Structure formats: structure tokens, C-alpha cells
Amino acid sequence: MDGRVLIIAGSDSGGGAGIQADIKTVTALGGYAATAITALTAQNTQGIFAVLPVAPHFIAEQARRVLSDIGADCIKIGMLHSAAAIETVADVLEELARGIPLLLDPVMIAKDGTPLLDQAALKTLKQRLLPQTHLITPNLPEAAALTGLNISHPEAMPEAANALLELGPTAVLLKGGHLPGHHLHDLLMTRDYKESFQTRRIPTPHTHGTGCTLASAIATGLAQKQLLPEAVRRAHAYVQEAIRTAPGHGQGQGPLNHTHTVSPFEV
Template structure:
């Protein structure tokens, strides 16, 4: 085991997304996962049925307890649903030596449930995006952050450029919501662009793919992988986990997070 990742995100009682998916992915890729839970959700493959907020002071205590003792080599954030929660995360991270931060801007669940209060969007842009090493929006999230429609790969590039202006050095634009048999993701930095493409898998069992991908990237960064290499390994891992999905549930089912690390030598 090499690399420590602190995940700050919501809990998914169904086990397919959120903290549960994060922990499984990080462990599968040979790193150690610690957690700070921002909210509890009652959900399954059909939908989100309830959200119980965690008090901001208790989230702060979780973060500080982990960092003061176990430490971290990278941080991944997921569901941060309220302005005060985002402020706590930003203040905790800004007060310490910089760590690679993978920010997954969780806003909408797979079934359409809203997971980010409208009042929190400005706080996310102002307080947390400038601290991130990488932000990983899907296209609906990128449209909200960049305030522009995205219908093509060129639109993805333009939206990524907009997000770079918020101060984040790298954006992974996930193209899963575009039509077509090819799934294209773009890793855009201030100096370069990396294009990743794979065959779209015809399945409904994709719950937690965003959480899983971001955590897999964070695991790679905690293991001192270069960002493009961490993204490529994470994509390969997610594709394998989708292909091996167990078929549980009546809706968008979970992945098989126990699939082998595609590059065990990278640990």
C-alpha cells in the first residue's frame, strides 16, 4: 500500500457512489483512504430519498483529526452541498501545506436529484476552485460552472478554458453526456490538452462513475504519478469496473470496484 488520500464527501447508503465508492476505488488501486463525511444520504439505485446534513464544525473535526495524525498525500472532494461546508473545507486546506486536490463538483445525482444548493455555487467558485489541482465536471456540471451550453468536443474545450480562469490549473472535461458510441474526455491545462477516448459501454450500471474516477485519479496523485498518467489509469480502471458491474438494483446500478488495478507497477 502506498499513498494516502483524504476523501471529503457525502455517504451513499447504497454503496455505489459517494464515500463508499471512493474508499473502494482508492483501496483497489493500492492506496489508503481516510474520510470526512459532509452529509448522509438515504439512496439506492433508483434515487436519493433523503439527505441529513453534517454540522460544519463536525466536518472540520473529522478533517483535522485525519490530517493531524494519519496525514494525506492527496485530497479528493465530492458532495459539498452547502456554502458553510465548502468554507470549512477551504479553510482547513488553505491552513496547511498544499496537497494535490481533486475536486469533483458534485451537483446532480444520476437520477436528477440536486446535491448542491444554488447558494453554494459562488462559494465553490470563489473559495475552493483556486485550491484545486484538478476539477472533474461532467457536462451538466461544467455547463453550470462555465455558464455556457456544451454540445460538442469543441464546446468542451471552450468550457475548460473558462474554468481555468477561475484559478484551477487543470480540468478534466468528462464527455459521457455527449451522444455517440465514442466516449471522449479532455484533460486541459494551461499548457496542453490530452484526449482520452474509449468505446461507450451499453449499460445502465454506471452509478458512481464520477466519484470513482475522481478518487482513482487522487490515488494516482498520492502515489506520485504524473497527472495524465493518473487520469489514464483511472479511466482504464473505471471502464473495467463498468464492464464487470454485478447488475444489482432496479435503476442505475453500482460498478464492480474490486476489479484489479490495470497498472499495479505504478503504485
């Protein structure tokens, strides 16, 4: 196993997103996954039916125990449900994770429209976590919530990415999957670098967990000392194949095939 990734995120009982998707992704790409769970969800491919937040002090205790013993080469943050949780995680990172690349996937809204981040926590996210972040990976609704900008076409994405950079992160991967059309446009930007990623949209309902999966795939690359553009390119290719070969489980938006890189063990 090459590359230790600490994942701070919520659990998905259906296995397609959240901690479950993160662990599968990191493992499938050859890394080692450790976790600090921020919330439990009761969900399947048809939606989220209940959320049980984990107490902030226990989120911190999980992260602290991992960092003080196993350590991490990259930290990936997903679902944080409240200002208190964000404050607590930020405190732990400032204490124990200086110098470790932090990837923030600002999970605010589920695919079915369920809010996953208290609106009151948005200001805290900007003030406490974004200045510590190496890479933020918002989709367009999340970027709009963070910047106040309307991002309705690909030409508006550089302005939005610049606005996100002004909030403090070193780099932004702005995901354009909510735009209409047969092609998907993602934009990777730093203050002195820009790269566009265009892929053909795969016609399938089985895309649950794509954001979590992409972010964890990038985090694994960073933990394995890949340069950011290289980590993003590999993650894109991994996710595209995971969508293309999705198993079709469930009656709604099904999970990806996270294990397409893995061959079954045979005795």
C-alpha cells in the first residue's frame, strides 16, 4: 500500500458514496484508507431517509487518534454537517496536520436535493477550512453557494474558479457535470495554472457517489506524491471507467464500479 489517506466524511449505508466509496477508491488505487466518520445516513439508491450527526468531539477524537499514530500523506474532507463540526475539525488539523495536503470536497447537497450542510455553517467553512485547503472540488451548485455567482455555461467557470481561489485554497477543481450537453467540462485552476478536462457524458443513471469517488481518487494520488495535474488526470480516468462499468444495483441512482482495477483473489 502506497499513500495514507485520512478521510473525514459521512457514512453511506448504501455503499455508493461517502466513507464507503472513499475506502473502496483509495484501496482500488493502491493506497491505505483511515477514517473519521462525521455522520451516519440511512440511504439507498433512491435517496437519503435519515441523518444522524456524530458529536464534534468524537469526530475530533477519531482524527486525532489516526494522525497521532498512523499518520497521513493526504487528508480528504467530505460531509461536515454543522459549524461546530467544522470548527472542531479545523482545530485538529491546525494542531496535528500542518504540512499535510488537505482536499476539501464541500458536500452541501445530495444528488436527490437533500441538504447535507447547515447553511449557518457556510461562513465557518470559508473562514476556518478554505484557507487550509490544498484543493477544493466543488460542483457548480456548491461553487455558486460559496461565491454567489451564477454558473450557467462553461465560459463562466474560470470566473467562478478565480472567486473560489480568492477564498484561500491553493487550487480549485470546478466540476461542470450539472451543465447540459453531451460533454462534461471540469476546470483545474491555481493562481498560475489552468487545465480543462472534457469527457463525453455516459448515458446512465448509475452515478451515485461520483463526487466522493473523484475527490478520494485525487487524494490518493496526492498521498502517493503525484503532482496535482497528474493526480486529477488519473482520477478522471478511474471515475470514467467506474461509471462505464457500473453494476446497476438498486432501483434509483446506483453506485459506481469502484473495484474495476481489482482482480479477485484465487486460491
